[in-house]
Amino acid sequence: MKKLFTLIIILLITTAVKAQLGGGTTGVVGKISGIVIDSITRKPLDYATVSIYRSGGRAPLNGVLTDEKGSFKLNEVKNGKWKIVVSFIGYPNKTIDPVVTTPEKPDFNMGTVFIAPSGKALKAVQITGQSNVIETKIDKLVYNAEKEIINSGNATDVLQKVPMVSVDINGNVSLRGDQNVKILINGKPSGAMSNNVADVLKAIPADQIKSVEVITSPSAKYDAEGSAGILNIITKKSNMSGVSASVSGGIGTRQNNGNLNFNINQNRLSITANFGGNFTWPQTSLITQRTYIDTSNVNSGSDATSKIGRYSGRGSGSVSYDFNNFNSFTSSIAVMKFGFTNDGTSSNFYTSPNVNQNYLGLSNGKTTSSNFDWNNDYVHKFKKEGHQIDIAGQWSHGTTDYNSLSLYSIVAQPDLQSYNKGSNNEYTLQADYTLPVNDKFKLEAGGKTIIRRIESEFDNYDGVSNNINTDNPNNFVYNARTSNNYNYGQNVYAGYVVGTFTLPKNYALQLGSRLENTQINGDPQNTTVSLQPFTQNYNTYIPTVAFTKTIKDQTLKLTFTKRIQRPSLQYLNPFVNTTSRQSYSQGNPQLSPEVTKLVEFTYTTFIKSSMINASVYYKNTNNLIESISQGNVDYNVILNTTPLTYLHNTLTTYRNIGTNNSWGASFFGSINPIKILTVRGNINAYTYKPDPTGSFTADQSQNGTYIQYNAFLMGSVSLTNGFQAESILILNSPRRTIQGPGQSFNLWIIGVKKQFMDKKASIGINSYDPFTENKTFNTDIASSHLVQSSHVVFPFRSFGLTFSYSFGKVSFADPNDPTQKKKKGVNNDDLKETESNNRN
Template identity: 25%
Template sequence: MKIQLSALHWLALLLSLLAFEKKTLGQENVPVYRVRGMLEDSLSGQALDFITINLLEANETPVKAGYTKSDGTFTLAGVREGRYTLLAVGVGYKARRIPLLVSGNSANAIDLGKILLGPETVGLKELKVTATRQIVRQEVDRITYDLQADPESKVNSVLDMMRKVPYLALDADNNIVMKGSTDFRILINGKPSSMVERNYKEVLRTIPASTIERIEVITTPPAKYDAEGLAGIINIITNKKLDNGYNGSVNVSERFPAGGPSLGGSFSVKTGKLGMTAMAGANIYNTPSARTWIDRNTIGTDPTFLWQQGSASEDSRGGYFGYEVSYELDTLNLISGQFNLNGNRTKGQRDQSSRLTGEKDVLQQYFLDNRNEGRGRGMDASLNYQKAFRADKNRLLTFSYRYYSFGNDMATALSISDRIDYDLPDYRQVNDQKFAEQTFQLDYVYPIKKWTMEAGLKAILRKNNSDFQHRSWDADKGEFETDPLMSNRFTNEQNVYGAYNTYQYNLKNWSFKAGARLEQTIMTADFVSSETFVKQNYLNLIPSASISRKFKKNNNGINLGYTQRIQRPGIYKLNPFVDRSNPNFERTGNPNLRNELVNDLQLSYNQAKKGSFNISIGGMFFRDLIFQVSTYDAATGINRTTYGNTGSARLLMTQMSFNYPITKKWSYNMNARVAHGKVTGTVNGVTITNSGIMAQVFAATSYRFEKSWRLNANISAYNGGINLQGKSNGASFTSFSGSKDLMKDQLSLSVSVNNPFRKFRTDRRTTSGPDFMQTSFRNDYFRSFNLSVNYKFGKLKDAVKKNKRGIRNDDVQNGG
C-alpha cells in the first residue's frame, strides 16, 4: 500500500512538472515586454521594499510574480501581449490593482512610474489574495515556509507543521530531523531562546502554528552565525510587521488520548516609538501506559539471553513566556530587549520484569518498580543597542549582551522485588544540572552599492555544573546511604571567542555570499570528588560560500552552497553521571569529547510559477563524529553506553519539495528525501561499518469549500534510520483535519484525527556489538484526536522597528 501511494504521488509530481515545461509551437517570434515601476507609502513617501507584485490574467491566474527592491523599484520581464491586472500586496498596506494593456502599441519597456500604497486599517484584507501567496520561497542561503499561507496552521502546533517544511522531517519520537541529522540549532526571530535550547519538543508542540509567520531553514549558514549546528539552522519567525495599535491571537486545543489541553497566544502593541510583543503558553501532555520489552543475546564461552518486559507512562506539565520590547530613540538609534521564561515538570512510572538465562538455567530474575520525577526551568534576557548612520541608514552598528541559564533536576527511585539470585539493593539516583552563559557581541554592517560587508566579534562564557548522587539501601541501618564511589560533583567551563567577516554582492540576477569565521574554544572539566581535571583548547576556521542565479523569465533559479560546521558537545553528552534506571543497561556521558566537524555541499534548483518546486542534491561529510557506543561486560552482565569521537560518516542525498494549486480551491504539496548513509567507527577496538538507504516522503492536499470550510489530508512515511551499531524501523503517518471560519479572519474552529487506522505503533531498534545482539521495542499510542479554537484580534497602523542584529548563540548542542 505504501508503494502504491508513493507511486501515485510521484506520478502527480511528474505530470505537474511536465505541465510547467509545456511549450507551444510558433512562439519564438512573439514579442515580449518589460513592466516596471516604483512603490511608495502614500503618507510618508518612503520607498517600499519586499512588496509582492503579481501580474494576473483575466481569470485571476498569476503569470508573473516578483517583489520590490530596497529602493522600491520592480521589473517584470518576459511579458507577452494581452490584458492584465497588476496586483501589489504588502503586509500593513491595502492591495492595489492596476489594469494593464500590453500590446504592439506599447513600448518594449512599460514604465508605470510611482505607485502609491495606502496603509491597511481594516482587518487583514490581504487574505483575499491568499491563492497567489507563495508558501515556499528560496533565497541565496535558505528556504522559507510561510505558515500563514497554509490553512493547516490553524489546527496544528509548530512541531506538527515541521513535517511540511522542506529539508525537515519528524521521526517516530517527534524529534526534528534536518537533512537526515538531529544536530542543528533552533532560533526564534534570529536569536537563541531558552524556550527551545533545552527541550524544544515540549515547547514547539505547545506553540500554535497560527501565531508563527514563517519558518526559515538556513541550509548554508553564513559566517555571521556561530559555527555550530552540523545540519544548519532553523529560524522561527514570530514577530510579524506591527503597526501603531495592537494585534494578537489566542489558541486553545485539546489532544487525546495521548496529549492533553494546551493554551497559547501572542500579543503585540505599538504606540509611537515604543513597541512590545509577548507570547505565552502552557500545556499538559500525558502519555498513557505503553508496553516495552527488550531481548538481548550474548555470545562467547557462556552465552546468555536477557528478556525484559514491562510498561511505561509519563505525565508532563510545561509553560513558557516570552517578551520583546523596542524603543526608537530617534531615526538613527534603537534600543531593544528580550526576556524569556520556561519550565516543565514530568512524572513517570515504569515497571519491568527481567529474566537472565544461560544455556539451560535461569541465572537471575527480578521485578523492578521505577518512579522518576524531573523539573526543569530556564530563562534568558538580552539587551541590544543599534546605531544607524545618516549617510546610509542600512549601515548599522550593534552592541548586544545576553544572559542565559537553565536547571534540570532529576530523581529516580527504584525498588526491586521477586528476586532470584539477584542481590542488588534498592537505590535512589539524583542528578541536579545547572547551566549558565554570558554573551558579548559586536556587529557591523556596511553596504556599498551592490556590496554588503558584515563583520563582528563575539565572546561566549559558559559554565556547567552537575551534582549526582547514588544512594543504596542499607538493610542494617534501615536507610539509604550515599555511595561515594558512584557519586561526584562535576564542573565544566567552555569559553568560545569568535570573529567573522562576510561579503554579499548582488547583481541583476546573481547573488554571491562568502565569508569565514574564526573560533577558539577553551574547555575545562573538574571532577570535584575524584580530584581529576580535563582541559582542551582548539581553534577552528569555518568557511562558507553560496551562489544564487535567478532566471526571471521562468521564475526559477539555482543555488550552490558550501559550508563547514562544527558541533560542540553539550552537558548531556559531557556529564559523567551514570544513569542506572535499568540495572542491566547503564548510560553515561564522556567529559573528554571533542567537537565534531562536517563539510556540507548543496546544489538546488527552484521554480515558482503557478506552484513552486524545489529540488536539491548534496553531500555531508563528517569527521570525529560523536557516536553512542554500547559495549557488553560479561563479568557483570551489563551493557554500558557512552559517547565517543569514534567515527566518520558520509551522507549523499536528494531532497524535493513541491507545492501546486490544482484549482483555486484545491492544492497539493509534497516533500521527499532519499539518502544513502555510511558510518564507520570503533567499538571495543573493532572497526564497524554500517550503511543503508534512508527515504522519507510527505504529501498533503487541501480543499476549500464554500462558506469558509476547509478539509486537509496528509500522509507521510519513512523507512527507518541507521547508526553505528544498529538501525530503527520505519513508520507511516496519516492525518485528516477540517476547519471552519466562524468569524471571517478572526475566529476559527478546527478538528483533526491522526493515524485513524492504527491505535498503536511499535518502535523497534536493534543494537549489536562483537559479542551481543539487542532488540528493544516500545508500543506507543498512535491514534489521537485534536480540537482547536483560534481567535485573532487587533487594530493596526504604522510599522514597528526592531533591531536588525542581535545575539545568536547557535553553537552548542544540549540535546541527547
C-alpha cells in the same frame, strides 16, 4: 584571542573610513518604495513581486517581495527613468512607467499601488495564501506555520510539517537525516536547549509559532555549530499599528493547549506579550527489551509498561522603542517551565551459566525544568541606507530537577533512589557591522562571545533491604561511588567577515570567513570517584561561498560551507551512570568535534501558482560521533565496589568512529491543480556509508550503503463559506548507525476548520492517525559480541477540537510617510536575513 578582536575592530574602522572617504559610489543613489493594495478588499498583498526595469526595457534589473503590510523598498537606485512592474498570483501585472529619480529627489515614494484581481481569478485569490505557506529565499527556506489550516499541539507537531525536517517518536529533530541541528528561537540560542531539546520543543505551543526558517548552508555570519544546519523558530509578534490580541487553544484526547497574544504598537513604542501552555494526558507504552552477550552466554531483558504525562507553560514579553531615525532599543524576556512524570512496572529476567533470576520492578520519576532568556538589543543606523551597527546581549538561565525511585522484588538487585539537580547559565555578547560600500558590494563583519557554565549534582542512594513488598520504601543509604557532582565550562570566541558582490547579468557572489576558538573544561567535584579534570582548546576556520544566478522566476545557487558539532556535557562527562544496573552509560572527555563540509546545488522556480525547489548535495563528515554499545562489562571493575550478582552487562559510550561520505537530494513542490486545492510534497533521500577506523571496525555490523529518507505529502482544500480541510502523510525511514537501525516514524494527520466573523474566529477538529490506535517502534543493535533489541508500542491515535479568536483595532500605515512616526522594523535577530535587493 584579545589580539584577534583588536584586529577585527581595526579592520572595521579602517574599512568604514575608506568607504566614507572614497570607497563608495560617486553618484547619488536613492530608493523607490510603496505599498501594494488589493483594489477590491483594500487589504495589503504580502509576497507580491515588485520588479524594476529601465524605462521601456524588457529585462528586469532587480526585484523584491512585499512584506506582510504590502510594503516594498528598492534600494541603491541610481538617478534615471525606471519601469516598475508589480505581479501577484491571480492578478494581472501592474506597470508604472516612467518612475523618475533625480539628484535633487533621489528617493521616490510611489504611495499606494492598487492592483485589481482579474474576473476569472477572483475566487482563486482567496486560496493563494496557501501557496505562501512555503517561501524560498536566497539563504533559507521559510515555512509559515501561522498560515496552516492545522496548527495545533506544540513545536514538535509544527516541525513535522517543515520541508527536509523529521522528528522521531522521542521528539529528536533531524534536518536532512542529521540530528546535529542548531535550533534557535527568534534568531537566538536558548539556554533551555542545553538540557533537552526534545522536551523544550514539546513545551512551546504551536499557536505561538509564526514561522520556521530552514538554513542548510549557513554563511560565515552564522554560528558554525550544527553540522546539519540551522532551524530558526520565529514566534508571533505584531508589526501593525494599534492594539490587537488573540486567543486560541485546543482540547483533545492526547493533548490540550491554550495561547494568548497581546500587542500594542503606537508611534515609536511597541509592546508585545504572550502566554501559552499545554498539557498531555498520561499515555501508557509497552516496552520489550532483549540483550544477548555471546562471550559470557548472558541473556537479559524485560517486559515493561511506562506511563508518561507532560505539562508546560511559556510566557514572553518585549518592549521596543525608536529614540529617533537612527537609534533603537529592544528588551525582551521569555520564561518557560515544563515537566513530566514517568511511572512504570517491569517483569525482568537475567540468565548466565551461574545465575537464573526472575524479578519484578516498580519505578517512578519526576522531572521539572524552568528557564528564562533575557535579550537586549541596540541598533544604530547611519545616514546611508543599510549602514548600521548592531549590539546584542543575552543571559539564559535554566534549572532542572529530576528524581526517581526504582524498587525490585529481590535483594540481589538493589533498590535505587536518584536525585539529579542541574543549573545552566549562558552569557552572549555580539556585535555586527554592515556597510553597503556601493551598489555592487556589501561588507558585513562582527564578533561574538558565548560563555556557558553548567553545574550538575547527581546523587544515588542504595536500598539496604528489599522494599517492593514493604510499606517503607525510604530505607536508603547514600552511595558516593555511584554519585557525581560535576562542573562544566565552555567558552566560544568568534569573528567573521562576509562580502556580497552584485555582478552583471543577475549573478551574485558571497564570500565569507569565520574563525572560532573553543575552550572547554570539566571539573569533577566528587573525590570518591577517581575522575580526572579535562580541558580542550581548539580553533576552527569556517570558509563559505555562495554563487547565485537569477533568470526571471528561476534561481540557481551553488554553495560551500563548513560546519562543526561540539559534543555536549552528556557526551563528555566521564562519570559512569549506573541508574540501570544492567545497562550503563558513560561520556568521553577525549571526543573531538564533528567537522562537516557541504557542497550544495539548489534550483528554485515559480510556474504560475506552483513552486519547485530541488537540491543535490554532498557531505563529508570527519570525527563522526556515534554511540557505541559493548557487552561483557564488569560492574565491579568499573566501580571498584563490593561484588554483585550481575557481572556481565552493557556499556554505552560515545566515540569518534571515523568518517562518513554522504550524497543526497531533496525536492519540494507546491501546485494548485484546481482553484480550491493546494498540494505540497517534500522528499529528502541520502546515503549512509560510514568508514570506521581502528577498533571500531569490530563494532560495525552495518557494512553496506544504505539509503535513508524523510518525506511528506500534504493536500489542503479551501471551500466556500469559510470551510477548509487538510490532510498530511509523513514518512521517515529508520536512522542508522554502524551498529544497526533505529526507529522509523510515520504519521497521518487530518483536520477541518470553519472560519467566521470575517476570519477573526475559527473552530476546527483534527485527528492524528485516526485509524491506528497504537504505533510500533523497533530498534536493533548488533556488534561482534552483543545483540540488543527494543520494541515499543505507543498509543498515538487522538482527536481534538481547536478554536481561535482575534480582536482589537489595527491599521496599516505607510512606513515611508514622514507624517507617521511608525516603528522602523529593527531586525534584532542574530541571524540577519540577506536583503531582498541583493537577490540578483
